[in-house]
Amino acid sequence: MKKLRTIAFDADDTLWHNERFFHFTQQRFAELLGDFAEPDHLDARLLAAEKRNIGHYGFGVKGFTLSMIETAIEVTDGRVPATVIAQLLEAGRDMLDHPLELLPHAQEAVEGVVDDHHLLLITKGDLLHQERKLAQSGLGDLFDGVEIVSDKQPQTYQRIFGDLPGGTQASMMVGNSMKSDVRPAIDVGSWGVFVPHDLAWDLEHAEAPESERYHAIADLSELSDLVAKIG
Template sequence: MAQKLQTIGFDADDTLWHNERFFHLTQQRFAELLADHAERAHLDARLLEAERRNIGHYGFGVKGFTLSMIETAIEVTEGRVPATVITQLLEAGRDMLDHPMELLPHARQAVAAVAETHHLVLITKGDLLHQERKLAQSGLGELFDAVEIVSDKRAATYARIFSGTPGGAPGAMMVGNSMKSDVIPAIEVGGWGVFVPHDLAWDLEHAEAPDAPRYRALDDLSGLADLVEKIG
């Protein structure tokens, strides 16, 4: 007999509220500031390389992104980047941290609907203070039974979190916009993985959809309550 679904985990950035679009806007500003030194495609590739290198040092989020922009600016200008550009990149990072949180469509209704019947956990990675601030601004905090702000999302992360929730991993579902971080590792530990796509996606979060019986995909969060009811 299948394990009854008792716990639902939600990703935060680009699942419940907008995030990636602010990175894209800032990256566009970054390219404009360095237009005299490199073409946009080359800058984008160098910045992505820097982000990939730096995740282990700085983690995920705005602060690591800002430091990677500065590092890339120094590299592509061979150390000649003006201090005024560094200043503007730092200001761009602060603007991202200060930007008001904006919920995605159906987010509030979806969370509220399943909160009535299931144990809810917010599982997100990124800057601790920034994520706490966005959750507070969202007005969704009181609907969650637990909040986990983690350095990365791997199978071991979900195994640890779901081991302390009702039903364990077999009775858990993870909902998110990242196949790599939200869906696949949750399925690997025996839970359900529900993919809710977002128009913008970070290249480092790309992965192919798994061929697994506990994988599901929704067009948006409006279909979540029905899916949860169907799974039982």
């Protein structure tokens, strides 16, 4: 019997670019608020707002945009010009409308394992935005299922993998976040494969787990060989 029957992929910064658009927009945010606070102070205040607001707005561009506006109001003691608020809203819309760009080896990696495995996409964020990106990616037809979740915790993977053939023990999660993709999947007995990305959101950092089911690859071009090795 095959050891590995289900392979799940993260989406943002695993299959396609995402964090760099947040990075560029945060630079624009710092320029707009440059007369009121230093960039490092703004970054810290914005990160605190994002962390505070995840439970209210969830992950994604809309929550990020609202956190920028909230931070702008806070650091200016309510004196932020309406024109700046308008530009922050425009920046958020630009992020939502930005054309999707697949990461190197993404399509080949998915196509390389599709024939012999049940494939899932498991991503968090805004439902409409993630559905739009998947449609633009051209990869949608390769997945047997798509899960757009509010967060990725061990119980998320237990729910998704638990009812599939082989359960959690025969499942693998592939992603760029140690905190959201790798560690919680391993916590329920699945394989976790870390694919590093040059840019990573501060709230997604975590230590690598000490587990035989943990693997790190340089990029997605190495995934097929790893899957074949596991069997």
